[in-house]
Amino acid sequence: MTLTLTLPRPDDWHLHLRDGAVLKAVLPETARHFARAIIMPNLVPPVVSAADAAAYRDRILDALPEKMAFTPLMTLYLTEDSDPEDVTSAHASGLVTAVKLYPAGATTNSASGVRDFTRVRGVLEKMAEIGLPLCVHGEVTDAEIDIFDREAVFIDRVLDPLRRATPGLRVVMEHITTSDGVAYVKSAAENLGATITTHHLVINRNHILVGGIRPHYYCLPVAKREEHRLALREAATSGDPRFFLGTDSAPHTDPNKETACGCAGCFTATNTLSILAEVFEQDGALDRLAGFVSEHGPRFYGLPVNEDTITLSKGDPVTYPEKIDTGNGPITLFDPQMPLHWRVT
Template sequence: MSNEITIPSPADFHVHVRQGKMCELVTPQVAKGGVRTAYVMPNLVPPLTSTEAVLSYKAELERIDPSVQWLMTLYLHPDVTPEEIRKAAKAGISGVKSYPRGVTTNSNSGIEDYGVYYPVFKAMEEEGMVLNLHGEVPSDPEKNISILNAEVHFLTHLRKLALDFPKLRIVLEHATTSSAIETVSSLSSNVGCSITAHHLYLTIDEVAPQPHHFCKPLAKEPKDRKALQEAILSGNPKFFLGSDSAPHPLASKIPNLTHSEIGAAVSACAAGVYTSPILIPLVATLLESFGALDKLQGFVSDNGRNFYGVPVKEGDELRMRRITDEDKGIVRNTFKSEEIEGLEVVPFWLGKRLNWEIV
């Protein structure tokens, strides 16, 4: 078994780098985790619904770390018209992200009806932009819809959009279920699917006792995790890395008790798993654990780049070597702001050992 791997220009086709001081803290970690190209999510406050806002955000990311190729997205919203799509495409914006209302972080401006956006999707199809779908529907007790089955209920929307827009590139983001893998596999080549690193490891049993494992979409059953792993093992080019690395302050991940005149209330745990600082070594470690290390280049570089039409930069390679010292490779560091007390982010895999490191 090889002790060294060289990968052409790894890409993460779904990453959150937030805004303000959090952005300053986490943005440099994208490159440190081995990523050369990053596809950035637009769910800021306020959401990025105009070309000007997206370009301003991109300039900020390039100021913080010009070594990464930052690919940008708009947030699907009534302000995003067909005219705005054509303007964004001309400015080099890559895609549009759709969030159903209220299903995840900063999604209160999300959509409720895909039909009203058909003129927008048509313009995207004509301009070659990508539609990125957060693949869940809102919970609805009357219909027995919860975070456990929200992705499965969404798949009817995916099938209809793929049928109605056969030339529109559509990505089902961060798949978590065997049903999602089966559906994407059955659809035409214009439909792709991102898979996170953490969903290749987690099941609901690992999420329940650990707030740092809580994310949306929620990790599901062992059979679902196995389906994600088998999608990568198959080498199917529809499946590629989208980490959904989502940093939150430690205080937002660990619910705390706040007191008021009328008693006490427990704050909610924020949804998100943070993997950027260790991403490509983590993916290599996970793929090796289920016999898919030979699929690493396809999963973290070739498949996503081919789907998005983003070529590798010549000479822009990542070298990794196997960690043979048992005392090395343990993830130990949290990430703290030097300027803001209490701004601390805990990475995934803390206390566990990676089998690979970046040279």
């Protein structure tokens, strides 16, 4: 039996850090294990310009504990008023690693997102020209579309036409949740990758709804049927380099999660690697864990794989805190509802 596993230090290709007291509390939970992370720009107000991104990066680095090494990979929030030249200069300076597309109203703090995709054509064409990836929250927001169908409809109505109209644009389908998303990524010859979250490998929609409404399993995109979860696990553990880890770790304080209209998001930064090692071992794919968490993402983004390593050891079940305390209130850690035997040592 494998008792230890050494990997290149992982990266997180989709991460929410928020700001202020929450940022200070949750940043060490990622930086403890991850070398780099794509930082989501959906603050209030959003990170829409190079100046916004530089200021946010500085706040992140100021919040980083002294003995921790971590590189935030900044993104810009795409709006219908985004300036192609500002995007270009931010990328050229090394400040920005990607641009994030939120369909307006799709998720937390997405009100400033895109409604009319023709109005961002110039920015997308410039991004294709300079090789700057577009990270996509892949759901339509039409009220008449069932929430469990919104990813599949987005692929047909928005993403496929967008990619056909902008040849050469590198696209990351973030936090895919369906077999439709998996199949679409596999159908692409080039320039398309996808992140898969830790929690979507573990939960299906029953976890949210059976036995009462469980707000700490509510996320967007919402977890789907079991058949879709199994498709995600097959993709993540397959070794296919088009799929890589983006935790979408999304901290919300308990008062905001446990309201009549709770915020969407699962906070997984603390125990992600223990959960993933358990999942990959269950599926007989521990030899492919390094690809998913450490290698595929950097290669898609044209970055080097980290030279530092981490080691996971298997033993007695690992105990994690139930909550992370912040100056704004406690944040509940995602509970995978299974024993975890792997820990970072």
